[in-house]
Amino acid sequence: MNFFESPVTLLAGVILLSYVLGSIPFGLLLTAASGQGDIRQIGSGNIGATNVLRTGNKKLAAATLLLDGLKGALAVAIAWVMTPPELGDRAASLAAVFAVLGHCFPVWLGFRGGKGVATGLGVVLAMSPLTGLATCAIWLAGAKITRISSAGALLAFACMPVMLFFLHGHSFSQSAKPLAGVLVALIIFVRHRANIARLLTGTEPRIGQSSQ
Incomplete structure (x- = not known):
C-alpha cells in the first residue's frame, strides 16, 4: 500500500485540512475588508455572525453566517471525496x-475564535442533511421565540446528537456520526459557557441588544 493511501495518512489529512478550513475567520476578514474595523473590538469580541450583526450591517452578518456554514460543509464533503467508501x-x-x-x-x-454555531450547522447538514435541517429549524424557532440567539443555538445543539443517534444508530461500528454530534455539541456548549451563565441569571442580551 502506498504511504499516501494508508488509512492513517488519509484520516490525518482529513483532520489537518478540516481544521485549516474551519479556522478561516470569515467574520474578521469580511468586517476588515468592508471598513468596519476589527470585529474583536466590537460587542462581545466574537468573530461569528451574531457579533458581526452588532456592526449594524445585516448583509455582512448574513455573509459571515453563510461562509462559516459553507466551510464546515466543505470540510465534510472533501472528507467523503478523499477517502474510500x-x-x-x-x-x-x-x-x-x-x-x-x-x-x-x-x-x-x-486559539480565540468563534462559538461554532454556523460551522456546526454546516457540518451537520453535510454529514446528515435531515438532522441538519431539523437542527436549523430548532435554532431559528428557539431564537425567534426567546429573542436570544444563544438560547436557540444551545437548544438546537442539545437536540442534534439525539437525532443523529436515532437516524444513524447508537453503535460506533454502525456510524461515527452520533459520536461526532456529541463532540460538536460539547465544543459549542463549552464556547457558550459565558452565555449559559448569563442565561441562568437572566442577563443574556436579546437579539439586537449590545453584549458585554
Missing part, C-alpha cells in the same frame, strides 16, 4: 469535529 463515515465525522474545533480555536488567532 469504507472510511467515508469516520472521515466525515472527523472532519465535522475538527472543522468546528478550527473555527472555535484557530491557531492563527491565538
Whole structure:
C-alpha cells in the first residue's frame, strides 16, 4: 500500500485540512475588508455572525453566517471525496469535529475564535442533511421565540446528537456520526459557557441588544 493511501495518512489529512478550513475567520476578514474595523473590538469580541450583526450591517452578518456554514460543509464533503467508501463515515465525522474545533480555536488567532454555531450547522447538514435541517429549524424557532440567539443555538445543539443517534444508530461500528454530534455539541456548549451563565441569571442580551 502506498504511504499516501494508508488509512492513517488519509484520516490525518482529513483532520489537518478540516481544521485549516474551519479556522478561516470569515467574520474578521469580511468586517476588515468592508471598513468596519476589527470585529474583536466590537460587542462581545466574537468573530461569528451574531457579533458581526452588532456592526449594524445585516448583509455582512448574513455573509459571515453563510461562509462559516459553507466551510464546515466543505470540510465534510472533501472528507467523503478523499477517502474510500469504507472510511467515508469516520472521515466525515472527523472532519465535522475538527472543522468546528478550527473555527472555535484557530491557531492563527491565538486559539480565540468563534462559538461554532454556523460551522456546526454546516457540518451537520453535510454529514446528515435531515438532522441538519431539523437542527436549523430548532435554532431559528428557539431564537425567534426567546429573542436570544444563544438560547436557540444551545437548544438546537442539545437536540442534534439525539437525532443523529436515532437516524444513524447508537453503535460506533454502525456510524461515527452520533459520536461526532456529541463532540460538536460539547465544543459549542463549552464556547457558550459565558452565555449559559448569563442565561441562568437572566442577563443574556436579546437579539439586537449590545453584549458585554
